[in-house]
Amino acid sequence: MPEGHVIHRLARDLNSAFTQTTPQVSSPQGRFATEAAQLDQQTFIGADAHGKHLFITFDHPLQIHIHLGLIGKFHLSEPKDPTPTTRLRIANDHTTADLIGPQWCRLITEDARAHTLAKLGADPLREDADPEWVWTRVHRSNRTIGSLLMDQKLFAGVGNIYRAEPLFRLGISPFLPGKQLSRPLFDALWTDLTELMADGVTKGRIDTIRPEHTPEAMGRPPRKDDHGGEVYVYRRAGQPCHVCGTPIEHQVMEGRNLFWCPGCQR
Structure with missing residues (x-):
């Protein structure tokens, strides 16, 4: 299972590629298609990591909550065709971010995010860690x-x-x-x-x-x-x-x- 530094690196790279852009959001695999359609072409606000959890926020009431689990991968690359197993794709003219095989990929409310964070301890990589x-x-x-x-x-x-x-x-x-x-x-x-x-x-x-x-x-x-x-x-x-x-x-x-x-x- 990826450790916390992997998730923080992902958040950093996602922010660099997409912040304040309106990327395409899709689910080539189809399992996240309804949720992705709600975020498609919405302004990307930011990605944030806490422990092994990744949160991606758009200009939308709901946000994406990802946990890679044991086999999940989230790759950023130059634009290319997705694989059939891509659960989530975030893409603009310069970058594609493809999520494959996560344990969790779901839309949640801010309250649900707060509930998840309340169960987590201090993350050594966060400035707010105590x-x-x-x-x-x-x-x-x-x-x-x-x-x-x-x-x-x-x-x-x-x-x-x-x-x-x-x-x-x-x-x-x-x-x-x-x-x-x-x-x-x-x-x-x-x-x-x-x-x-x-x-x-x-x-x-x-x-x-x-x-x-x-x-x-x-x-x-x-x-x-x-x-x-x-x-x-x-x-x-x-x-x-x-x-x-x-x-x-x-x-x-x-x-x-x-x-x-x-x-x-x-």
Whole structure:
């Protein structure tokens, strides 16, 4: 599932391409055709991301709410013919944005949007995020920090990679109960999340390796993985840690794959 930096990057690119234009809105697949017709040729006001949720607003009482889910894709490109599976297309003379396979693509009211946002936690990529609110809940919890980081009601937009990598970078065991996490470590964790995720928005990929551990610095081959990017522990089970050489461990935590280094994250 795409993590929050992907959705923020999409919002940025959609705003750049369509803000204050009157694009064509359609549903080549047909499943969103009635809804798309209501927005066709309406002024594009803006796209906004909160966690893994994308909201697209036009000069219309209703707005589009998108959640990509596990297989959804939203691609911007130069004008081209849509595929038969394109659920939503937003297009002008210069750009087409095609949505394929989302978990959700629906028209909602402003009240429905507020209801959705009320269920989400603080998004490290948003200026209105309140880490103090998150800290009070983490500090009271018996749940592990590895579990808490994946809770969208606390850390909106954080997924498996942004759970594993900051914990490694700060030497925090994913099994540490939230109430045992010190305030300085929580602050460092929040800062690392905001910086790594912002870097992901800029680059369009997740790189978490410090300069001294890059392939060039260490004389090692670059990582080969569908997810791309240089990382410390994510999807590196059994491989030696770049820092201490201990084999990276893996287990399933609450249905999701967890990766950590038992040497560096005691």
